[in-house]
Amino acid sequence: MVEVTFKGNPITLLGDEVMAGVKAPNFTALDNSLAEKTLNDYQGIRIISVVPSLDTGVCDAQTRRFNEELATVDNATVITVSVDLPFAQKRWCGSAGLEHAVTLSDHRDLSFGKAYGVVMEELRLLARSVFVIDSADNVVYAEYVKEGTDHPDYEKAIEAAKAAE
Template sequence: MAHVTFGGKPVTLLGNEVKVGDKAPNFTVLDNALNEKTLDDFKGVRIIASVPSLDTGVCDAETRRFNEEAARLDGVSVLTVSVDLPFAQKRWCGAAGLENAITLSDHRDLSFGKAYGVVIEGLRLLARAVFVVDSNNNVTYVEYVKEVTEHPNYEAALEAAKRAK
């Protein structure tokens, strides 16, 4: 598994580590209207970003940046997954002025977190990670951010999304 720290302290990630070349695991999460969503509900190239909570500075900045930059990429969507409740995600989207952002809640079953190996044991939070999935559901890019409180490599993820078909 990926070696990750949170606030400088090592944490254990639960679930299955995903690698480039894997078929993207399916998952079931909730959208802001409490509807179940799976990977198959989203087509084309997907940047999937897992974050601990939209109500933190780094998660807020990351979600804004990926949504702003991906909007300029044809056929690329950004899915931001956290364990925040759908109501909190909807409130955040409105306050951030990102009404079209796709935020998905994994609070109910940790389905995404377990499938992608990002559940932080003992905290019920998701580690910061970025996955790029192509239109055939192949994983073409993976970054498990080494320190959960730091930013991902935006440029590398966006380049991978541009190259994915």
């Protein structure tokens, strides 16, 4: 079981831990137009960047960095998932100058969070994490950030995305 903290306080994660080497669980979340999306709506390499809320400094930086550094990786899509409302995600993308960034909201039923074991029970937010999924739907990299206010290991995640097929 993954152990994480948020602002130093232990957090209970709901759902099963997803590790490298397993098939990526499917999920349903909402895009900025309120359309349902699943993992299967995105092909190729998928980098799923999970953040508690786009309206915080670390989450903002994480979303920008993955979108900027992986923009040149062929056949790759960066998907940022949070429980922010789709309207807030759309507003953030516009103000950040990332209108083409893919953001999905898990606010409705926490389908993604439960499938990937990242729902912080005490806060009803998603725990900071990163998953890289190859074109065959295998998880090739998984990181659950131990302290929710820390940054993920960008270098390892980016390296895994670039090495995925």
